[in-house]
Amino acid sequence: VRKLKAIxxxxxxxxSIIARLLLEKDVEIVGAIARSPNxxxxxxxxxxxxxxxxxxxxTADARPVLAQCAPDIAVVCVSSYxxxxxxxxxxxxxxxxNVVTTEEESIYPWTTAPDLAAELDRLAKENGVTLAASxxxxxxxxxxxxxxxxxAHRIDAVAGRCSWNVDDYGPEVAAVVRVGDTRAKFxxxxxxxxxxxxxVRATLETLIARAGLRIGSVKSSVVPLLAEEDTASRSLGRxxxxxxxxxxxxxxxxxxxxxPTFSLEMAGRVYREGESDLNEWLIKGEPELHLRNxxxxxxxxxxxxxxxxxxxxxxxxxxxxxxxxxPQLRYRPAQLALPA
Amino acid sequence: VRKLKAIxxxxxxxxSIIARLLLEKDVEIVGAIARSPNxxxxxxxxxxxxxxxxxxxxTADARPVLAQCAPDIAVVCVSSYxxxxxxxxxxxxxxxxNVVTTEEESIYPWTTAPDLAAELDRLAKENGVTLAASxxxxxxxxxxxxxxxxxAHRIDAVAGRCSWNVDDYGPEVAAVVRVGDTRAKFxxxxxxxxxxxxxVRATLETLIARAGLRIGSVKSSVVPLLAEEDTASRSLGRxxxxxxxxxxxxxxxxxxxxxPTFSLEMAGRVYREGESDLNEWLIKGEPELHLRNxxxxxxxxxxxxxxxxxxxxxxxxxxxxxxxxxPQLRYRPAQLALPA
Numbered sequence: 001v002r003k004l005k006a007i008x009x010x011x012x013x014x015x016s017i018i019a020r021l022l023l024e025k026d027v028e029i030v031g032a033i034a035r036s037p038n039x040x041x042x043x044x045x046x047x048x049x050x051x052x053x054x055x056x057x058x059t060a061d062a063r064p065v066l067a068q069c070a071p072d073i074a075v076v077c078v079s080s081y082x083x084x085x086x087x088x089x090x091x092x093x094x095x096x097x098n099v100v101t102t103e104e105e106s107i108y109p110w111t112t113a114p115d116l117a118a119e120l121d122r123l124a125k126e127n128g129v130t131l132a133a134s135x136x137x138x139x140x141x142x143x144x145x146x147x148x149x150x151x152a153h154r155i156d157a158v159a160g161r162c163s164w165n166v167d168d169y170g171p172e173v174a175a176v177v178r179v180g181d182t183r184a185k186f187x188x189x190x191x192x193x194x195x196x197x198x199x200v201r202a203t204l205e206t207l208i209a210r211a212g213l214r215i216g217s218v219k220s221s222v223v224p225l226l227a228e229e230d231t232a233s234r235s236l237g238r239x240x241x242x243x244x245x246x247x248x249x250x251x252x253x254x255x256x257x258x259x260p261t262f263s264l265e266m267a268g269r270v271y272r273e274g275e276s277d278l279n280e281w282l283i284k285g286e287p288e289l290h291l292r293n294x295x296x297x298x299x300x301x302x303x304x305x306x307x308x309x310x311x312x313x314x315x316x317x318x319x320x321x322x323x324x325x326x327p328q329l330r331y332r333p334a335q336l337a338l339p340a
Numbered sequence: 341v342r343k344l345k346a347i348x349x350x351x352x353x354x355x356s357i358i359a360r361l362l363l364e365k366d367v368e369i370v371g372a373i374a375r376s377p378n379x380x381x382x383x384x385x386x387x388x389x390x391x392x393x394x395x396x397x398x399t400a401d402a403r404p405v406l407a408q409c410a411p412d413i414a415v416v417c418v419s420s421y422x423x424x425x426x427x428x429x430x431x432x433x434x435x436x437x438n439v440v441t442t443e444e445e446s447i448y449p450w451t452t453a454p455d456l457a458a459e460l461d462r463l464a465k466e467n468g469v470t471l472a473a474s475x476x477x478x479x480x481x482x483x484x485x486x487x488x489x490x491x492a493h494r495i496d497a498v499a500g501r502c503s504w505n506v507d508d509y510g511p512e513v514a515a516v517v518r519v520g521d522t523r524a525k526f527x528x529x530x531x532x533x534x535x536x537x538x539x540v541r542a543t544l545e546t547l548i549a550r551a552g553l554r555i556g557s558v559k560s561s562v563v564p565l566l567a568e569e570d571t572a573s574r575s576l577g578r579x580x581x582x583x584x585x586x587x588x589x590x591x592x593x594x595x596x597x598x599x600p601t602f603s604l605e606m607a608g609r610v611y612r613e614g615e616s617d618l619n620e621w622l623i624k625g626e627p628e629l630h631l632r633n634x635x636x637x638x639x640x641x642x643x644x645x646x647x648x649x650x651x652x653x654x655x656x657x658x659x660x661x662x663x664x665x666x667p668q669l670r671y672r673p674a675q676l677a678l679p680a
Binding site for chain 1 (some may be wrong): 479552
C-alpha cells in the first residue's frame with residue numbers, strides 16, 4: 001500500500017477539523033486551498049490550529065497543486081449550494097482529481113439543480129473521476145433511516161425532526177441563516193429572495209430514491225426561530241437580543257407518487273448553554289418504528305463521515321455519485337491507504 | 341415480471357406472520373411445511389390464522405414440494421442453532437432452493453459453528469443457491485450500529501443494550517430460556533449443560549467483520565432474571581410465581597485484536613403489562629455517538645426484514661451469505677417479483 005494523497009480545499013471550521021482527521025489516518029496532505037488573505041501563505045497546521053506545522057503552505061489557487069501533486073482526492077469544504085460550488089468542483093474534476101465534499105445539495109441535486117448536476121456528472125465521467133458528498137446527513141438523516149425502513153412491511157409516512165447549532169459553522173452560515181435579523185427584516189428578505197431548498201429536500205429525495213419510490217409533490221416552509229431571551233452567539237461574537245432571529249425551522253414534506261409521505265423538520269439555530277443536537281424519526285405503517293440519537297455531534301460527525309467516505313468515492317464508477325448510489329457506509333479503523 | 345414462488349417452511353409464531361406478509365407482497369406460496377400433527381393436512385390460512393383459505397395444504401415432508409413446485413425461495417422459521425437446523429437447510433439447498441431464515445446463528449456462524457457453516461456454504465455453492473439469515477438483529481443490532489460507526493473517526497468501544505419479550509415467540513422459546521425454573525434449577529442446568537452462544541455473539545462478530553477488525557478474546561455470561569412479582573406468561577399460559585425465572589440476561593464482550601471492545605447485553609424475559617422492546621447503543625471514541633429505538637416491534641420487524649431480504653438472498657453469489665456480506669437493507673414497497 002502507499003499513502004493516500006489529499007488536498008484540503010477550504011480551511012474553515014470544517015476543513016480545519018478534516019485536516020487533523022486526515023493526518024491522524026496517515027493521509028499525506030499535498031495542498032491546502034483558502035480564499036482569506038489572512039490564511040494564505042501560512043502553514044496549514046497554524047491556520048487549522050493543529051498545534052504543529054503540517055509542512056504545507058496554504059495557497060489561493062488550486063490549479064498548480066492539482067496539476068503538480070497528483071492528489072488522489074480533494075476534500076472540498078467551502079460553502080453551500082451547487083451554484084456556488086460549481087467552479088470549485090470543476091477545477092478539481094478537470095484536473096482528474098476525485099472530490100468528496102460537505103456541500104449539502106450535492107448529496108442529491110437531481111431535482112433542485114438538475115442542469116448543474118448533469119454538467120458535473122458529465123465532467124467527472126469525461127475525466128474518469130467522481131464527485132461525492134457526505135456529512136452527518138449520510139448517517140443520521142439518510143442511512144440510519146433507510147436501514148430502519150428495511151424493518152417495515154408497509155410504510156405510510158416517514159417523519160423526522162432534527163436540530164443543529166448554527167454557532168458550530170462560522171459566521172458565513174450564521175449570515176445565511178440571518179441570525180440577528182428582526183422578524184420584519186427576515187420576512188422581507190424571504191419575500192424578496194425566497195429561500196433555496198437546502199439539505200432537507202435533498203435528504204428526503206435520497207431516502208425516496210433509495211426505496212425505489214417516485215416523487216409526487218413537494219411542499220417546503222421556512223419559519224424564523226426568535227430568541228426568547230438575549231443569547232450570545234459564539235460564531236458572530238455578539239449577543240442576539242430577545243425577539244431577534246436565532247435561527248430557522250425548515251420543513252419539507254414530499255408526497256410520493258406511490259403513497260407514502262416523507263417529511264423532515266430541521267431547526268438550525270444558535271443554542272443556549274447545555275443544548276445539543278437531536279435526531280428523531282418515526283416511521284408510520286406496519287410496524288411503527290422509532291429512532292432517536294441524542295447529543296448528535298453533527299460537526300465532528302460530518303468531518304469523520306466525509307473522511308470515511310474517501311475510499312468509497314475513489315472506488316465508485318466515474319460521475320456524480322449521489323448518496324443513494326454510495327455503498328454501505330463503513331467505519332475505517334486504520335490508516336487510509338491505496339494499493340501500491 | 342412473474343410472481344415469486346415461496347415455501348413457508350415452519351408455520352409457528354413467525355412463519356404464520358411471514359405467510360401473511362408474503363401474500364400481501366403478492367408472492368405465490370407453493371408449499372407450507374410443519375411438524376405438528378395438529379397442523380398437517382389443514383389449509384395454511386387456517387393454521388396461520390389468516391382469516392381466509394390460502395389454497396395450500398400444510399404438509400410434513402418438504403421434499404415433494406421442493407422437487408415439484410420449483411420455489412424461488414424457502415422461508416425457514418423452525419428453531420434456533422445451526423446444529424438443530426442443519427437438516428432443514430440441507431434439504432432445501434440440495435433441491436436447488438434458496439433459503440432465507442430467522443435462525444439466529446446463521447447470521448454469522450463462522451466461529452460458533454465453523455464446520456457446519458463450511459458444510460452448508462459448500463452445499464449451497466454446489467447447488468448454485470444461497471442461505472441467508474435476517475431478522476430484527478439485521479436492522480437494530482447490526483446495520484443501524486454499523487452505520488452509526490461510520491460517523492466515527494476513532495472507536496474505543498461499542499456497547500449495546502436490548503430487550504425482547506419471551507412471550508412473543510411461543511412455548512418452545514420459553515422452555516429454552518427456562519421460564520418458570522427456580523434459581524437453583526436454572527443454575528444446575530447451566531452448570532450441567534452450559535449455554536450455547538446465541539444471537540449476541542453472532543451480532544457482535546458481524547459488526548466486527550463489517551468494520552474489518554479481528555476478533556481477540558470473547559467473554560460471555562448468563563444471569564437469570566427473576567420475577568419480582570407473580571407474572572402471567574402468555575406463551576406458557578400460566579402464572580410464573582415470584583422469584584422464579586422470568587428470563588435471562590446474556591452478555592458478551594469481545595475485545596478485538598485491533599483495540600476496540602464490543603459488548604451487548606440482551607435481556608429476554610416475560611414482560612409485565614406495558615413494557616416494550618428497547619434497543620440502545622453507545623459508541624465511545626471520537627466523537628461519542630448515541631442511538632436509541634423505543635418500542636421496538638421485534639417480532640414483526642423480524643418477519644418484515646426477512647421478507648425484505650428475499651431479493652438480496654436470491655441475487656447474492658451462491659453460498660452461505662452471512663450478514664456482513666449482504667448489501668444495504670432496503671424497504672420493498674411493492675410486490676416482490678422476479679424478471680420473467
